[in-house]
Amino acid sequence: MPEKAVTQKALCYIVRNGGLLVFRHTDHSYEEVGVQVPGGTIRPGEAPEDAALREAHEETGLTDFRVVRKLGEAEYDISPLRFEIQRRHIFLMELLEPTPLRWSSQEDHDGTQPPTPFECFWVPLTAGHILQSGQGALLGRIFD
Numbered sequence: 001m002p003e004k005a006v007t008q009k010a011l012c013y014i015v016r017n018g019g020l021l022v023f024r025h026t027d028h029s030y031e032e033v034g035v036q037v038p039g040g041t042i043r044p045g046e047a048p049e050d051a052a053l054r055e056a057h058e059e060t061g062l063t064d065f066r067v068v069r070k071l072g073e074a075e076y077d078i079s080p081l082r083f084e085i086q087r088r089h090i091f092l093m094e095l096l097e098p099t100p101l102r103w104s105s106q107e108d109h110d111g112t113q114p115p116t117p118f119e120c121f122w123v124p125l126t127a128g129h130i131l132q133s134g135q136g137a138l139l140g141r142i143f144d
Helices: 048-060 125-130 139-143
Strands: 005-016 019-025 039-041 065-077 084-095 102-107 116-124
Touching: 005 048, 005 065, 005 139, 019 048, 019 125, 039 048, 048 065, 048 084, 048 102, 048 116, 065 139, 084 139, 116 125, 125 139
Parallel strands: 005 084
Antiparallel strands: 005 019, 005 039, 019 116, 065 084, 102 116
């Protein structure tokens, strides 16, 4: 078995009026990728909080976010998709601009690969159990 790399990730719990902002890949089925919260890899030298703000913008197309607080860290072994342990820095965030209930977005990957199309939408916080790959692990801490 390959040795597992540890990758630093930032995850965003963006909450408004009892709803959680999530997205799905429109070019893959739910069975393949599930429903996710915005997040991604922390770049070398980048603070986790800055990565959360960047990823929220890149995946939703929105710009007016504020980090409320860091909820903590959690580890997730994403094998066998990739032999890696994700060390996730999870942030509660607020969105300060209006949105529709659903909208299309895309991640451009800094032009290094074709854009990835997304559909963003709000789900009730009580439905957070639908998140893929343990992404909802710290949702309960929103209420601490």
